Structure formats: structure tokens, C-alpha cells
Amino acid sequence: MTLRVRWGTVAIAAVPLTALVLFFVYPVVGMLARGLWPDGSLDLGAVTEVLGRPRTHRVLWFTVWSAGVATLVSVLAGLPVAFVLHRLRFPGRDLLRALVVVPFVLPTVVVGVAFRQLIAPSGPLGSLGLDGTATAIVAALVFFNISVVVRTVGAFWEAIDTRREEAAAVLGASPWQVFRTVTLPALVPGIVSAASVVFLFCATSFGVVLTMGGLRYSNVETEIYLLTTQELDLTGAAALSILQLVVITALLVLAARVRRSPGPVDRTTKRLPRPRLRQLPVLLWAGLVIVFLMAPLASLLSASLRQGDTWGLDNYRALGTTGAHNALLVPATTGLANSLQIAMVATVIALVLGSCVAFLVSRPGGGRPMGVLDGVFMLPLGVSAVTVGFGFLITLDKPPLDLRESALLIPIAQAMVALPLVVRTLAPVLRSVDDRQRQAAASLGAGPLRVLLTVDVPVAWRALIAAAGFAFAVSLGEFGATSFLARDDNPTLPVVIYRLIGHPGAENFGMAMAASVVLAATTAVVMFAVQRLRVASVGAF
Amino acid sequence: MRSRLLPTVLSTLLLATALAGCGSDSKESPKTLVVATHDSWAMSKSVLAKFKAETGITVKVRPQGDAGELTNKLVLTKDSPLADGVYGIDNTFASRAVDAGILTAYDAKELPSSAEQYRLTGDAKDDLTPIDYGDVCVNVDDSWFAKKNLTPPKTLDDLAKPAYKGLFVTPGATTSSPGLAFLLATIAAKGDGWQDYWKQLMANDTKITAGWTDAYEVDFTAGGGNGDRPIVTSYSSSPPFTIPKGATEPTTSALLDTCFRQVEYAGVLKGSDNPAGMKKFIDFMVGQDFQEALPDNMYVYPVDSTVKLPADWASYAPVSPHPYSVDPSAVTKNRTTWLREWRDVTSQ
Structure with missing residues (x-):
């Protein structure tokens, strides 16, 4: 039995690992090798020279502090929203949940503008x-990443049994005490999960830093971008990529230490309560955050409805064309169709690979190897997209x-980016399943598949759907x-x-705004549909 | 046990399809031609259909980023080229491509005589064929100046005058190709004094953005964002885009004494699967049909001066009579130093 289980583990681990090696490790190593072995010999002197530059130190410091502050603010702003949208019941909640994700998918260039x-x-x-200013950079980073906190922590929060909180309240704890002593400790794994993802996104964002900072600020990512695409200084870029890897590995190790399993949780399927007056401070806080998230969307919407001094739908009608003065090679609507198709394939890939990883890392008794596995799949978020993208070109070029x-x-490249989010959404929920339930089922004669279907799936189902929506x-x-x-024949909408x-040209600008609104609306509709689907399916269990 | 097999089987299938999928279209037949271009590539279907009718070759275009990114990608993939040919390497990156040895020489048949002045010099003469050019110039919002009853600036020196304090916005030279072109214009104009000139610009509250989009669509008064700076670095071909609906004249104009000339080239890549096809395509690109279609599709001027420009271009998008230029090999040699010095001057 033990042997069979081990073989199963190896088989399940092999699939995502193969994908990771082929589509991440191999391209990145290829690109680093170009920089470190420029003429066939290892050039470490050049690397130390780059790492010793005062500019490199400035850039590293800015990366760490801007991403750190943005992560902290995202968590503080996202927690109350996660509570309101995932632990309360009120009309319009599902719509709000869908809308909150929208900022996450908007192209940085549009949000920047x-x-x-x-x-x-x-x-x-x-x-x-x-x-x-740096404040503007941090604000934009927060804008993009709040939804990561809301969804990751929200999915986790939903799965927490309320009876412990109720018991504490009955014993006389104030709402704040209940939150601090019962809820928050139970949420820590979810929060750490979300925070590490957000930190990686912030530390590797380059569009936001360039647009908002106007060249006054650079982070490691913008520096790698410039060194690679403009200066062709591959040694410098490789040195910075290694620096990036070291910082991110350190962060992931740290996060893994903080993130401890909260232990098994009993579950109820009670209806969620309606908001109450004493929750007003939290509701207001969440309300403010949602306004912050929606304000730029509203300004996009208004810009999309304007053409010169008149209002109307001209910009939307123009989406069927290739723009003024042939700005596009294909109509914007074709871009949308491409995007949807690609997103579907990418979601399937990310879900298949992500489920394997989440399944493995959430097994009790997995120990260190599983912790490493978990961290390894986070790496694609922490490494420069430029390095990976250029690496694809120089390594995946031969039969x-x-x-x-x-x-x-x-789709493969996008799935590698979505994969960590899938794992992050699924793993904490699977981890919170009491292994004794599985053992009980097994001792009652259920085979492994039956155990999976009757114990894990009913719990993880919501998280799986959430993960699918997120990956999409x-x-x-x-x-x-x-x-x-x-x-050129399949540009995506972004x-x-x-x-x-x-x-x-005003027409092209208007069209860009309209296309952004369409992208936002499509995302919202997909997220909304996923939510509906989820409610319907939950009843089946 | 079966349970664990399910995801395994699913993903193996997926990977298998992935690998099978790539096998099917990786080999181009000689009847297709893959051309790597910059992101600004645009050409009407009818023109490309004409090429197909003449030669039987279908052109597949692969945009690869701006001119810098395009050149660097091609240099990196030298051993296994991304395409058969390239279009869109400009005079600021041309000698990097030549020095890296990624090109095969080709002397285009019937290169218009007006294109001779744009050819590279020396051994590199035939590595790249000039196809079109454009002028990066300072643009001004004339309606803004008229409303304020002010005289718009005319020269580079004007931009540093107190009268225009806080009115100029330009994309950065390290992050934007028009930004780099403007820096080169100032280097050509001021020689060794270019850093002093930039100090004056910065003292005059010049704003630097990352990209052209940020400068034009947010800060420029005549852009999409109705900004507050009426002077911007853009192209000599930008003004016709600001002709309001129903009007006949643009609200902006380009300052022709501030321009840097960007020349764009095409070339055959070494190791190409279809060098003959690319040579035919280069001949086609310097021919009448393609040249005529350039202004409307890519907002650049054809190298063939006998080609007729669109009517609004003739009136509102004239090229600079005396553009600034810097020798391509000098650009490649000094790029890193200049950009570093520029970064130091502008970040003070």
C-alpha cells in the first residue's frame, strides 16, 4: 500500500514538474547562461561588478520596500472586503465579488493612463x-492586487467554521476579541498565502513602475527590462535575475515558516448572516476600498463614452473595425475572441497542473519535500517576464x-503565471480537511477515488471553481x-x-477605453457566472 | 490508486497535444515568408495580396516589440532565426544588427534614387535596405497658445527659455524610441554641450515620462487626457491626427527645426529558410504599391520621393528640411554612455 501511494505521488508530481522544467526552468536557465557565459567561459567578475553598482543597490531597495508596503496595504485593505463579500449575505454581493476582480485583469498601460x-x-x-511619486506607484500596485487578497483570503474564510467564533462570543468575547483570538489565527495561512503572491506580483511589476514613476524610480524588473530589450546587456540582466531569484527564494522560505496549517476544521453549511449595524466600521472600511477600486473604472467608462465633446457609443461601434488610420491589424472584436479562446485553454492547463500540486502539498505528513514543491511553483511569479519571454525564444526553438x-x-505561458494562484487557492482549503475523515472513509471501505470524491471534493469544490475563475x-x-x-494573427485584447x-488620434484613444471596458465587463461576467455555477453545484453535494 | 491516475492521464494528454500541435506548423513551406517587424507594423491586406499575386508567396508578420527589442531578439536568436527577414530596424539600432552579423547582404533591384541618401555606409551598405523614414519632432498645441495669446516655441533653444517653463513633456530616452530620437537630436545640435542643454531643460521644469503614450495621452494638452503641457515630443506625422471632426485644419503642429530623422530598414536574416522570398519582398517594399501605402498605414514617409503623399500630409505633415542626424555606428558605440549620462543629468 505504502509503495503504491508513493508511486502515485511520484506520478502526480511528475506532470506539473515536467511542465515547470520545460516552460520555466529551461528558458530561464538558457537566458541566464547567455549572460553568465558570454564567450563560453564563466564571467563572474562582470556579475559582481553589476551587483556592486550603487544603482543596483538603490533599485533593489526600492523593489523591496515598494513591494513590501504595497503588500501590507493590500492586505489591510483587502481583509475587510474579504469579510464583507465572503462572510455576509446581502443583495448584489455576487456582482460586487465579480467587480472587485476587474482591476486585476486591466492592462497596466490603461490603468496607468x-x-x-x-x-x-x-x-x-x-x-x-x-x-x-512613489506613493502613486504604491497606490497603483495596491489597486491591482487587492483582489488577490480578497479572493484568496475570502475562499479561505468561507471554509472556516463559524461555531468556534460563536462559542467565543457566547463566552463573552467582544467582536474584536473574537476576531483577534479566533478568526485571525485561523486566517493566517490564507493571509500569508495571499501576501506572498501579492509581494511577488508587486516586486516584478514593471508597467506600473514605469508609467507611474516617470523614470524617477526603477525596480529590479524595470532594470532587467531595459538592460535586456534596449541595452542588450545580458550579463547585467542575468546578475539582476539571479538577485531576484535569491530575494524571492528567501521570501518564500520565510513565508513557508510563518504559514502553518491551522489544523483540522469542522464545517457547517449554515447560511451566511446579513450585515449588522455593529459591523458598521468594517462595512465602511470595505465600502471605501471598493470605491477606491471602482473610481478608475468609472473614469474609464466615462472616457469610453466620450468622443470629443459628444457622448455616445461610437467608440464601442468602432471595436468592429481596425481603428482610425489602420491602427490595428485585426478588429478589436477578434482580439476579444482570441483572448477568450486562449484563456479557456490556459485555465484548463493551470487547473490540471494546479490541482496536482495542491493535492500533493496538502497531504498531511508530506513534510519538507512538499513544502519545497509548493515554493517551487511560486517561482514563475517572482522571475522577470522578460527573462522568461526571451528565454522561450532562445530555448524552445528546436524540435x-x-x-x-x-x-x-x-496559453502555456499564461498558465504558468496562473498556476501559483490556483495552488494558493486550493491548497489551504485542502489542507484544512481533517485527515481523520479520510481515514474513516477508507476504513469504511472507500477506495482512494471514493475518498477524494466524498471527503476532499465537497470541500475543495468551491475553491476549485474560484481558482478556475481566477486563472481565467x-x-x-x-x-x-x-x-x-x-x-499578429492572434493578438489578445490587452x-x-x-x-x-x-x-x-482621439478615435484610437476612445477605442482603447471602450476595449478596456469590454475587457473589464467580460471579466466581471465570467466571474459572476462562475459564482452562479458554484451556488448551483454546491447543492448537488 | 485509480484516483491519482485521473489527473495524470489528463495532463499527459494535454502535454501530448501540446507537443503534437507544435509539430504540425513549425515548418514553413517555401511559399510562405516570415517577417519579423516592430510593433508599429500595419499594411493593408490588398497590398500584401498584390505581393502574393505577383510571387505566390504569403507573408506572415511577427511583431517583436519596438525597434530595440526587435533588434535584440534577432541578435539573441541568431543561431536559430525567428524569421526569414526583418523590417523595422531603424538607424539607431542598425549597426548593432550589422555588427552582430545577423544579416545577409542584398542589393535591392530598382532602389529609388532618393533612397540612396539613407543607405548605410561602408561594408554594411547592402546589409539593410532603407524602406521609409519619419521625423521625431517637438509638437505644439497651437490652439492652446492661441487661447493664451502666447507665441509657440520654434527651436530647441526656445524650449529652455523661461517663457516656456513647465510646458514641455518628453518621453525618456532610456525607455522610448522617440525619446531616444529626441536625445539624439539634441546631441547632434549641441555636440559636447548637450548635457548642459538638458540641465537647462530640467531647470525649466521639463517633464519626463516613461513612454510616448504617457506623454501624449496624459500630459499633452491636445492628447486623450487633456493634460496641462502644450509642448510634447512626437512625430512630424502626428498633427493630421488632431484635425477635429468636421474641421479641416489640425490644432497642433510639428516644430521642423527640432527633428531627428529615423530611417527604417529591411533585411534578409542569415540562416533564413526563404532568403529568395525575402529578397523579392524587399524589392516589393521599395516598389510603388508598398511605398504609396506607407503613410496611411504606418505614418511614415516613403523613401521614394516620387510617390504622392496623402492630401492632409502634404499640407499638415511636412518633413523637416534640415533634420538632425547621428551616424548609426556612432550611436551604437556611444549609446550606453550617452544614456547613462542622460540618466544622471535628468534624475538630479
């Missing part, structure tokens, strides 16, 4: 003097792995890797938007 239009000296918030011309290249959203909005790989906004 929308944000800057608000805070530029000529904008409505111009008097705050935020344009081009049997000549993928450069394959239509699957983009990531794929819809993914721009970094996609822009390095997109081919690529189309990027192209439109890069052309002069």
Missing part, C-alpha cells in the same frame, strides 16, 4: 501632488520543442509574457488595447 489622468496636475486629484510558432505557446481572469489580463510572444493607446 487612467490613474495618471486622475492625479496629473491637470486631473481632479492634481492638487495632491502625487504624480510621479521536438519548437514551440515558437505554436498556438499553444501563449489572469489569462484574460496577462500582458507581460503575452506581449513577448503574441503573434495587446490590441496597448496598440490602440500607442497611436495618436
